[in-house]
Amino acid sequence: xxxxxxxxxxxxxxxxxxxxxxxxxxxxxxxxxxxxxxxxxxxxxxxxxxxxxxxxxxxxxxxxxxxxxxxxxxxxxxxxxxxxxxxx
Numbered sequence: 818x819x820x821x822x823x824x825x826x827x828x829x830x831x832x833x834x835x836x837x838x839x840x841x842x843x844x845x846x847x848x849x850x851x852x853x854x855x856x857x858x859x860x861x862x863x864x865x866x867x868x869x870x871x872x873x874x875x876x877x878x879x880x881x882x883x884x885x886x887x888x889x890x891x892x893x894x895x896x897x898x899x900x901x902x903x904x905x
Contacts, residue, residue, distance in 0.1 A: 819886075823870075823893055823902045824863035831855065840901060848899065857892050863905045867893065 831850065832839045838850040850858070860870045868882075871889050875882040896902045 819867035821867050821904045822863050822865065823861040823867065824905045825858050825861045825902055826900065829901050854892055858901065861902050
């Protein structure tokens, strides 16, 4: 069970430019964000655990939570590496 609670950092901004999403801290560097990662990022509110986020995704997509957790962990690991999220 993963009880870590991811939180999107406050100074990260998401910009929608002609339907493509970009993440930036101050405009000097930008990263393209796919829609799945953006949906995950919106759930990183510091209140939900990783397991709770996986459960929500599984319910919305009619997938088994065990099929969701591996991909979710990879997305969160990449977001943490880029400093888009922290764990609280």
